[in-house]
Amino acid sequence: MDVKPGRVSDTIRNSSEEDEDAMMMDLRRGPWTVEEDLALMNYIANHGEGRWNSLARCAGLKRTGKSCRLRWLNYLRPDVRRGNITLEEQLLILELHSRWGNRWSKIAQHLPGRTDNEIKNYWRTRVQKHAKQLKCDVNSKQFKDTMRYLWMPRLVERIQAAASASTATTGASSSITTAAANTYHFNNNNNSFQTAAGAGHVALQQATLIGNNNDLAGSYTTPENSSTAASSDSFGTQVSPVSELTDYYSNMSVNNNKPSSQALDYFQATNPHHQVGYHDSMTSPSGYSFNQGGLNSHSFQAASAPEQNNNGQWGMDGGDFSDNLWNVEESDMWFLQQQLGNI
DNA sequence: AACTGCGGCAACCGCAGTGGT
DNA sequence: AACCACTGCGGTTGCCGCAGT
DSSP: OOOOOOOOOSSOOOSOHHHHHHHHTTOOOSSOOHHHHHHHHHHHHHHOSOOHHHHHHHTTOOSOHHHHHHHIIIIISTTOOOSOOOHHHHHHHHHHHHHHSSOHHHHHTTSTTOOHHHHHHHIIIIIHHHHHHTTSOTTSHHHHHHIIIIIHHHHHHHHHHHHHHHHHHHOOGGGGOTTTTOOEEEBTTTOOEEEOOSSSOOGGGTTTTOOOHHHHTTTSOOTTTHHHHTOOTTOOOBOOOOOOHHHHHHHOOOOTTSOOGGGGTTOOEEETTOOOOBSSOEEOTTSOEEOBTSOOTTOOOEEOOTTBOTTSOBSSTTOOTTTOGGGGHHHHHHHHHHHHHTO
């Protein structure tokens, strides 16, 4: 197999013996061949992973240990998921990134089968592209607010719509009735995002979807402290049902760096028969999870919004959510731009 | 058909952290 | 304490395919 050589660093590396070895030993770089993949997989199948440098040598691979490890973790590992990032995964990524920033590895831990590299690439290509289209910096408060208050609720909406469509076509309604009582709204006092699930408040209250970590200190759950956060009589009072995104934006100053006290007052669940179906089990540190084939008590509810049509869908020219969820993103951009235009 | 620009993604890089000696 | 090998992480690069012209 003819493989072009990979790029060569323009600097002489001297940080480790491994790097020197790489230069001295005619190690391969660039794309992996099928033969190399097989050799690596066979070796790991027989000997397990780890000790990557010796593994590379023993497996007869002319690669650095680093390269073998990366290839295994990002591509060859049997549990690696490939293909489009699902809506649920997008939502989780947005939420977790809002909390942890570029901690890709940490974020990836909450998306089974997804690698940090894949999530990083998703962020850099999709999310940063959207920021660019909206003409704002991906790190700006404006964009973060857009994510929190428009994009993420919109994702939820789309997830629910897809679930509804799926339900309608499969008749699987019995599987999605258990979570009916949950709602999804913001806490007006502490910028937190919570469910109002009947019993046992879900940990969603811990400022899920709120981006600025400084705003959140002590107020949201991490995997490390989730057991305490879910207790929650300390939930603040729930906001009154608000209305519409336009109301929200007419009041909210998305003007950067200014605390947007009114900003959270918009979101409330209204549509208890919309439920979410998820494909893989994923759990956010906030406590909401996505379970295969069914729902649990952490599922989301739909939010009403001015752009919704009579079918409870957003203004999308009649597009079918279930057709190709991934492709619908352009409508999100349209929506976000419309909303930002109203600010 | 040929060319060009761009987006997506696999792979590489440098550095920091960790554990063993 | 110092050194070393190894691992893991986040940032960056460059190849490749595709859409547009």
